[in-house]
Amino acid sequence: MSLNIVEASHKKAKPESEKIPFGRTFTDHMFVMDYEENKGWHEPRIVPYEPLTLDPAAMIFHYGQTVFEGLKAYRTDDDRVLLFRPEKNFERLNLSSDRLSIPPVDEQEVLGYLKELVQLEKDWVPSFEGTSLYIRPFIIATEPSLAVAPSKSYKLMIILSPVGPYFSGGIKPVTINVEDKFTRAVKGGTGMAKTAGNYSSGYQAQAKAVEEGNNDVLWLDGVEKRYIEEVGSMNIFFKIDGEIVTPSLSGSILQGITRTSILELLRKWEVPVNERRISIDELYQAYEDGKLEEAFGTGTAAVISPVGELNWLGKKMVINDHEIGALSQELYDTITGIQRGRKDDRYGWTVEV
Amino acid sequence: MSLNIVEASHKKAKPESEKIPFGRTFTDHMFVMDYEENKGWHEPRIVPYEPLTLDPAAMIFHYGQTVFEGLKAYRTDDDRVLLFRPEKNFERLNLSSDRLSIPPVDEQEVLGYLKELVQLEKDWVPSFEGTSLYIRPFIIATEPSLAVAPSKSYKLMIILSPVGPYFSGGIKPVTINVEDKFTRAVKGGTGMAKTAGNYSSGYQAQAKAVEEGNNDVLWLDGVEKRYIEEVGSMNIFFKIDGEIVTPSLSGSILQGITRTSILELLRKWEVPVNERRISIDELYQAYEDGKLEEAFGTGTAAVISPVGELNWLGKKMVINDHEIGALSQELYDTITGIQRGRKDDRYGWTVEV
Ligand SMILES: Cc1ncc(COP(=O)(O)O)c(C=O)c1O
Ligand SMILES: Cc1ncc(COP(=O)(O)O)c(C=O)c1O
Numbered sequence: 001m002s003l004n005i006v007e008a009s010h011k012k013a014k015p016e017s018e019k020i021p022f023g024r025t026f027t028d029h030m031f032v033m034d035y036e037e038n039k040g041w042h043e044p045r046i047v048p049y050e051p052l053t054l055d056p057a058a059m060i061f062h063y064g065q066t067v068f069e070g071l072k073a074y075r076t077d078d079d080r081v082l083l084f085r086p087e088k089n090f091e092r093l094n095l096s097s098d099r100l101s102i103p104p105v106d107e108q109e110v111l112g113y114l115k116e117l118v119q120l121e122k123d124w125v126p127s128f129e130g131t132s133l134y135i136r137p138f139i140i141a142t143e144p145s146l147a148v149a150p151s152k153s154y155k156l157m158i159i160l161s162p163v164g165p166y167f168s169g170g171i172k173p174v175t176i177n178v179e180d181k182f183t184r185a186v187k188g189g190t191g192m193a194k195t196a197g198n199y200s201s202g203y204q205a206q207a208k209a210v211e212e213g214n215n216d217v218l219w220l221d222g223v224e225k226r227y228i229e230e231v232g233s234m235n236i237f238f239k240i241d242g243e244i245v246t247p248s249l250s251g252s253i254l255q256g257i258t259r260t261s262i263l264e265l266l267r268k269w270e271v272p273v274n275e276r277r278i279s280i281d282e283l284y285q286a287y288e289d290g291k292l293e294e295a296f297g298t299g300t301a302a303v304i305s306p307v308g309e310l311n312w313l314g315k316k317m318v319i320n321d322h323e324i325g326a327l328s329q330e331l332y333d334t335i336t337g338i339q340r341g342r343k344d345d346r347y348g349w350t351v352e353v
Numbered sequence: 354m355s356l357n358i359v360e361a362s363h364k365k366a367k368p369e370s371e372k373i374p375f376g377r378t379f380t381d382h383m384f385v386m387d388y389e390e391n392k393g394w395h396e397p398r399i400v401p402y403e404p405l406t407l408d409p410a411a412m413i414f415h416y417g418q419t420v421f422e423g424l425k426a427y428r429t430d431d432d433r434v435l436l437f438r439p440e441k442n443f444e445r446l447n448l449s450s451d452r453l454s455i456p457p458v459d460e461q462e463v464l465g466y467l468k469e470l471v472q473l474e475k476d477w478v479p480s481f482e483g484t485s486l487y488i489r490p491f492i493i494a495t496e497p498s499l500a501v502a503p504s505k506s507y508k509l510m511i512i513l514s515p516v517g518p519y520f521s522g523g524i525k526p527v528t529i530n531v532e533d534k535f536t537r538a539v540k541g542g543t544g545m546a547k548t549a550g551n552y553s554s555g556y557q558a559q560a561k562a563v564e565e566g567n568n569d570v571l572w573l574d575g576v577e578k579r580y581i582e583e584v585g586s587m588n589i590f591f592k593i594d595g596e597i598v599t600p601s602l603s604g605s606i607l608q609g610i611t612r613t614s615i616l617e618l619l620r621k622w623e624v625p626v627n628e629r630r631i632s633i634d635e636l637y638q639a640y641e642d643g644k645l646e647e648a649f650g651t652g653t654a655a656v657i658s659p660v661g662e663l664n665w666l667g668k669k670m671v672i673n674d675h676e677i678g679a680l681s682q683e684l685y686d687t688i689t690g691i692q693r694g695r696k697d698d699r700y701g702w703t704v705e706v
Contacts, residue, residue, distance in 0.1 A: 051406045
């Protein structure tokens with residue numbers, strides 16, 4: 001399909017330092033594409049960033065039929081702009097859409113449009129250390145109908161937002177509360193999909209965790225409330241007695257692209273890694289035995305976010321003395337190095353815009 | 354707060370028969386009220402029904418922070434307009450909001466605005482047998498931010514839609530599939546809240562059920578996949594060996610207002626009723642023993658929707674020979690009679706507009 005581009009007449013001011021609050025500044029343009037039952041996905045276009053006009057009965061407002069993605073564009077020292085494994089985001093978008101009964105997109109085609117959008121907004125990719133351009137593709141159901149059934153029309157949009165460094169002033173390990181009451185997801189539910197309802201359902205647990213002095217929540221499985229699943233917007237890894245353990249994809253956790261990349265790296269490096277069920281009791285036992293050597297969350301936002309402390313039912317696990325571990329640091333340096341074009345991209349993970 | 358009313362200059366044509374498709378026709382006006390962190394809920398207003406304008410980053414599109422309600426206005430034979438226990442809907446709206454970290458509304462105040470809106474749109478309450486005016490209050494998060502955190506601004510809206518009879522040509526018992534793979538809700542999740550994400554997550558199970566010749570889905574609990582929870586948008590009741598059994602409010606099912614009303618009626622009538630856990634195995638055993646006498650869903654849409662057939666893992670339970678049972682019929686007649694002003698409202702359930 002041919003992409004129509006309408007240039008914005010007025011250009012906004014770009015951030016002038018690395019102090020950019022997350023997800024509040026948007027670039028001059030956005031990508032939009034529509035779906036209708038008889039036309040399929042059509043009318044791909046880049047237009048000025050502008051408000052959306054929707055019927056109050058549009059299904060997105062009532063039954064939550066929506067999916068999204070999150071990835072970043074990075075500026076290299078020699079002023080190229082790189083995306084990190086973006087094809088995996090559109091693959092996952094379609095996986096999420098399938099769960100939510102949303103029609104799939106042509107992954108290659110939409111990736112092509114994304115590249116055109118980022119190309120147009122190239123000057124918005126910040127160059128300050130640790131900054132990047134956050135990319136948010138999302139699909140919403142737009143049919144004006146209160147019938148509880150899949151929508152007959154959708155809108156796919158891509159908006160772009162320059163973001164500051166996740167860690168300002170050096171990597172700081174986080175404190176995380178193991179949630180024992182609220183549930184994020186369960187087998188047969190939507191946990192493996194990146195869909196809106198999975199996030200707001202965690203706000204109460206998040207608020208409780210923060211009140212008690214934590215930064216985030218570690219979710220347990222919804223059935224037994226024993227098996228470790230993931231952190232708010234991150235997958236979780238542990239180094240136990242020299243082996244790296246991460247929860248297997250049970251159907252209720254998100255298949256993180258950072259998680260996949262780390263597993264691939266560790267296997268290349270011949271570090272013992274194990275994707276399996278791991279219970280919070282087992283983790284605590286490992287901690288008591290002095291075998292819990294490192295813990296870190298992984299995701300597009302931070303790449304690696306070391307966990308310095310876990311709080312579980314009044315028990316505290318302090319990990320690696322609240323310091324980032326050697327392996328966490330190596331993974332962080334490797335992946336951010338590849339993303340920034342400072343390390344050899346030997347796996348072909350980056351895509352230049 | 355004083356309610357501002359802007360009248361629509363153009364009035365739409367009202368439906369001229371009882372053949373009104375559900376949730377596609379909307380009246381001339383809607384109610385809107387805004388929330389901002391420092392102002393609280395403010396600027397209640399009735400305005401012409403018109404499209405909403407929202408930033409593409411508005412949080413409703415990304416993290417699903419939203420709740421809704423559903424109730425009806427009925428026209429009596431002597432041309433009065435009645436609401437059925439509307440205070441319960443605003444009580445439940447606040448319960449849902451609490452789960453989704455949305456600030457509560459003043460229930461009495463919003464009920465007052467709703468009455469003003471219905472008063473203004475009185476001519477839209479259809480008079481054909483079985484028709485009514487469906488009322489959809491909903492709250493959406495509007496802050497333009499991609500941070501995974503509660504929104505600092507919200508919009509509460511109420512839209513109205515004339516709807517046709519749920520059953521056209523007499524009550525018809527439905528066929529329902531007992532879902533064994535997908536999960537709707539789990540303890541600690543959002544199942545007890547009326548929030549968007551709970552509905553689209555059921556579309557796949559719904560499509561599968563319909564493909565296999567059913568009308569709807571019966572959900573089992575998310576933990577053991579054994580205990581009966583509810584139907585798509587209805588609570589469920591069984592008559593087993595003379596006793597009425599309905600699943601207790603486990604935290605993962607919606608507290609239906611029709612359910613509450615039926616329990617109250619049955620207790621007044623001194624019919625034995627039991628709110629408790631009931632497993633699908635137990636139900637099947639009762640069926641095999643010839644003790645499953647009636648089954649019916651309850652909700653605002655149909656009031657009572659008799660279940661004629663349940664399909665569970667290839668086993669079929671035919672209930673009361675695919676006919677509505679005597680008790681189901683009596684409950685239906687009583688509640689619809691009260692709603693339409695044809696029966697004495699001895700419990701004070703209706704509110705005249
Ligand atoms: C629930 C959840 N888990 C994990 C992740 C990490 O995935 P990725 O590495 O693809 O960013 C994310 C986020 O982006 C997420 O939202
Ligand atoms: C999930 C669910 N269960 C039950 C009900 C029935 O509730 P009520 O009787 O208040 O309409 C509804 C609907 O409205 C619902 O959405």
